Amino acid sequence: MSAIITLSLLAILVLYLGLFKARRALLPVSLLGLVATVVLYGVQWGKTAEPLYSGMVLFDHFAVVFSVVCVILTILVLLLSKDYFDKSSPHVAEYYALLLFSLTGAVLVVSFHNLAMLFIGIEIMSVALYILAGIRKKDFASNEAALKYFLMGAYSTGFLLFGIALLYGASGSFDLAAIKEYVVSNPQGISPLFYAGILLLIVSLAFKLGAAPFHFWTPDVYDGSPILITIFMATVVKTAAIAGFLRLFYFCFIPLQDFWVPVLLVMTIITLFVGNLTAIVQQSVKRMLAYSSISHAGYLLFAIVAIGATSANSVLFYVTAYSLSTIIGFGSLILVKRATGSEHFEAFNGLAKKNPYLSLAIAIAMLSLAGIPLTAGFVGKFMMFSGVLADYQVLLVVLAVINAAMGIFYYFRVIVAMYFKPLDRDAIVVSGPYRVVFFLAALITLLLGVYPAWLTGLI
Amino acid sequence: MLLAVLAGLIVSILYIPLGKYLRGRLAVLAALLPIGLFAYFASFIPTIQAGQHVHFHHPWVPSLGINLDFHLDGLSLLFSLLITGIGSLVFLYTASYLKGHRYLDKFYGYLCLFMASMLGVVLSDNVLLLFIFWELTSISSFFLIGFNNDDAASRKSSIIALCITMGGGFFLMVGLILMGHLSGNYSIQEMMSTNEYLKSHALYGLILLLVFIGAFTKSAQFPFHFWLPGAMRAPTPVSAYLHSATMVKAGIYLLARLQPVLGGTDYWMYPLIVVGGITMVYSAFHSIFRTDLKSILAYSTIAALGMLVFLIGIGTAESLLAASVFILVHALYKASLFLTAGVIDHETGTRDITQLSGLRKVLMPVSIAGILAALSSAGLPFTFGFIGKDLIYEATLHTAGILTAILTGLAVLTNILLLCAGFLAGIRPFTGKLPDRFHGIHLPHGLLWGAPLLLAVLGVVFGCAPFLVDGILFNPAAEAMYQSAIDSPLKIWHGFNLVLLLSGITLVVGTLLYVVRKPSAASLAAIERYNYLSPKHIIGQLARYARKISIYYTGTLHNGYLRVYLLRIIITTVLLFAIRLFMGGPIRLSIDHLSPISIYEVVVAAILIAAVYITVTASSRLTVVVATSVLGYCVCLLFVFYSAPDLAMTQFSIDTLTVVLFVLVLFRLPPFLNFANRRTRIRDGVVASAFGLMIALVAIQVLNQPIDTEVSQFYGDNAYTLAKGRNVVNVILVDFRGLDTMFEIVVLSIAAIGVVSLLKLRLKASEKE
DSSP states (O other), X not given: OHHHHHHHHHHHHHHHHHHTTOHHHHHHHHHHHHHHHHHHHHHHTTSOOOEETTTTEEOOHHHHHHHHHHHHHHHHHHHHTTTTTTTTOSOHHHHHHHHHHHHHHHHHHHHBSBHHHHHHHHHHHHHHHHHHHTOSTTOHHHHHHHHHHHHHHHHHHHHHHHXXXXXXXXXXXXXXXXXXXXXXXXXXXXXXHHHHHHHHHHHHHHHHHTOTTSOTHHHHHHHHSOHXXXXXXXXXXXXXXXXXXXXXXXXXXXXXXXXXXXXXXXXXXXXXXXXXXXXXXXXXXXXXXXXXXXXXXXXXXXHHHTOSTTHHHHHHHHHHHHHHHHHHHHHHHHHHHHHHSOOBGGGGTTHHHHOHHHHHHHHHHHHHHHTOTTSHHHHHHHHHHHHXXXXXXXXXXXXXXXXXXXXXXXXXXXXXXXXXXXOOXXXXXXXXXXXXXXXXXXXXXXXXXXXXXXXXXXX | OHHHHHHHHHHHHHHHHHXXXXXXXXXXXXXXXXXXXXXXXXXTHHHHHTTOOEEEEEEEEGGGTEEEEEEEXXXXXXXXXXXXXXXHHHHHHHHHHTTTOTTHHHHHHHHHHHHHHHHHHHXXXXXXXXXXXXXXXXXXXXXXXXXXXXXXXXXXXXXXHHHHHHHHHHHHHHHXXXXXXXXXXXXHHHHGGGHHHHHHSTTHHHHHHXXXXXXXXXXXXXXXXXXXXXXXXXXXXXXXXXXXXXXXXXXXXXXXXXXXXXXXXXXXXXXXXXXXXXXXXXXXXXXXTOOBHHHHHHHHHHHHHHHHHHHHHHOSHHHHHHHHHXXXXXXXXXXXXXXXXXXHHHHHSOOBTTTOOOGGGTOHHHHHHHHHHHHHHHTOTXXXXXXXXXXXXXXXXXXXXXXXXXXXXXXXXXXXXXXXXXXXXXXXXXXXXXXXXXXXXXXXXXXXXXXXXXHHHHHHHHHHOGGGTIIIIIHHHHHHHHSSOOOOOOOSOOOSSHXXXXXXHXXXXXXXXXXXXXXXXXXXXXXXXXXXXXXXXXXXXXXXXXXXXXXXXXXXXXXOOHHHHHHHHHHHHHHHHHHHHHHTOSOOOOOTTSXXXXXXXXXXXXXXXXXHHHHHHOSSHHHHHHXXXXXXXXXXXHHHHTTOHHHHHHHXXXXXXXXXXXXXXHTTSOXXXXXXXXXXXXXXXXXXHHHHHHHHHHHHHHHHSOOOTHHHHHHHHHHHHHHOOSOHHHHIIIIITHHHHHHHHXXXXXXXXXXXXXXXXXXXXXXXX
């Protein structure tokens, strides 16, 4: 809980710093605050978790681990944002503050113990992002992204609220424990309202996660927003969304598996195919990553289709691997775009000759996204596949394999461009913070790929 | 053992920082690694010959079932020696072949990586570990094929090869995970004890399918074979090493390794025989039409791989022995032919056999190597190929019933064609008249011709003295596949029998074919007319269709229009609910518990309907706004009727605010444009009605739900005692839910501020105008 308070105060503090024009202090203070948050979580680790504040939040291992993942990802994003926004606008404090608010929302989403908190968390997370997506006021693409994200998001919120209301109507409580109690104690007499509520929650959570057929906003918004915001959406928000999804379903809805698993199964398959089929033909790396993030949402849903004790670990691993690689992918795109002005595959041509280490990091990220052994992405895919196979969802896995094969094609296009295509180009200057982020992300990706046990036993 | 497997990996990592010192004369030192490993594995020969197995266990990720388990038996030993032995020669050869190349160190790095992963594949006992190494071989092959990276075709073939082998690899992974789940652990040795259960399980067929896809893609079996000829764009040492001697045999190895676990059933046997049979005849046939040296070798390699799959499919002790012998036979002569082709390419600058002839005059040792290798591939007596061919015929002749004739026929046909292909590649360039332009060629460095010559001579040595290798290599290898003792020493002479007759026929017909057929570009063009029937073309076509679908899909569904996106979300939601209603049995809607309808409600409902009609049909924005506000106020009235004045108040103020905001915004909007035509209107109408119907159904169901009256009871009981107020509604608003009310006021104030700023904005805009 102290972590949430720290985060909120930090965001307000950053706003004040902006007010007093202390621009140089913004980044250090934000980073310091985030590190402090991680430390506070670390202190909490291992203690028995009790629902706090009339059962509003519960900081069990699940919540702590996913919160820490979100915070660390935000640290990486903030590191990348040094110098990024200074050029476009003098009001950078808002940017930091909004990111921190959004992060607070994400933390609430992964640690809620009451549906009201789920709603509030999602809204805090999203409202900040609606603004962030449009933070480049003069850029039409950015404006369009913000407006689309806002309208679609508001729409999905309606579903979320309606769903929560129906669950409340059936079970008489917002509290996860009470809802679980209702489900467990009425095996035959579950009200039809409850089922309708589950459906509506699936719709709204799938929307936040970017799973088909509620994914339509993702490519447009990811493509239109400033790349850094896209990174945040593709990593932190996705992490929070899948963790919240899993938390709700694992806590409350397991006994009703027969009802919602087929729905999610179909959605997962559609998501996989939509993401990959569209990613194949993209000429822009940014759009490719955006579409492929849809397919990753599909792999993440595997854990919910085959829900069980190991789901949390699989999601944790997969989402960590995916986020780290995504940070490298989009982060390098910032640099490449700055140097060449283009986001296309061709912009990566011949990069390996001039920037061997940057290229190595990108290559590791792409290998990880494609799920190649010795990277974290492989272990993630492996855990997902074996989890689903333990449930004998053979059809799903076979279709997923076809998709994984498609994925190889477009991820390797980047590698081919970097390593095999000759082009005389100037070396890209990689500033200090970027080096740190790329180095850390690539290193962790490899370490987790070689020795996954560090992460698999956490939850 | 762990170190032996990982040595290549470590060395390849060391090449990144240290590589630049090893580009020049010191490059030869790289060969120390495979030579050392060869010696290491050779030291296990006595142990294996004594019938013992060597097992190493290191825990890695026990929680996921992935452990560093290595198991060395006859089969693994055969492959390990092959990998390190041919690897040593290829490493030496490369030092000279790519002398002075800018990225020679990188090349060695990839080769080391490949060698390590290939050793990993053949030594792993844990299937997941095997899979990890399996994918690493594909990756290193990808980088090696793309090594000549100035060439667009080379880039394309590297990515095709990667997609096929890695995609197949993912299928294999699923198959292996399934096997692991069913048998309870991931160790191949342990799986052998549960093989009966595996074979009787309902998912056995699926496992076989997945494993076959993995093995067939890797070993270039029909219809996935086409990546291999494309992969020949790699530098020749790579073709010799990866794409004929070792990597493409990983699929063969896998089948051989899993033979005791999954084999022995019809489901195992027939697919392998059929696919192997088609592959070997198809590509042997294709090989004799090629004019490019490496293409000939590529197709004949595919044919040889098909032959191996075919032999494993037959699955008798004889056929497995034949397979294990043929693996070595083929590796020796094919690597030798590839390396000679490399020398020819290196010295003459062409690989077109219609232009090459008479090279024996200038490249004598190379021509000896080529001719010896070609003779071994032809299966002339006193070459190793002869023994291999005999064993194959013996294996096919000992099958049951009608199969004998068919299988033997196929094998003879393939061998005839292969013989011709071998002669084309190994003999044609060296015989005949030397063209003038090749007179200036000198014999290259000893490493270049030494390596193929050594391999070719070994082929003859083993052919004359098979006892040198049979007991120590082949019998243990075949035993590992067959899982019981095999003791049949290889013989040079079997006496006059059917096998000898078949060998003779093969030789005579094949030689005749070689003499009669002159390779020409015309016949190649003739056969290429049928390319549209080839799997490569068909799969390429499929990929194009997928692309088209994808472009079409992206263009139509991701068109950027918010209204279209919303429409789809609504349709999906309605469908979800419809399915739920349909599955959930009959809908029970009862209106018994509802209060009777009064005249007020009827009137309000009529106004509502009229307002909706106006909203939908109006052609001016202002009218629409007014009509929607009427809707809102009607809802307020309904709240009032059902004694919820607080709700009515909130709804009322929010509605008013919305209207004000709307009106203010309207001024700044561009003129009203109606994009909708009749069809979209009808569609939208249907979707909207369906959505409304769904919400209505849910709402009616909510009303049927027994209402928990405790809440209102609580307020009624405690309004006075706790809050000292008689009016329950007031007490709720200002006391029980005082904070709510306060925040509602805050929200309204913020909205009001928004209104003010909008008003100001408008003024400024008008000032500008």
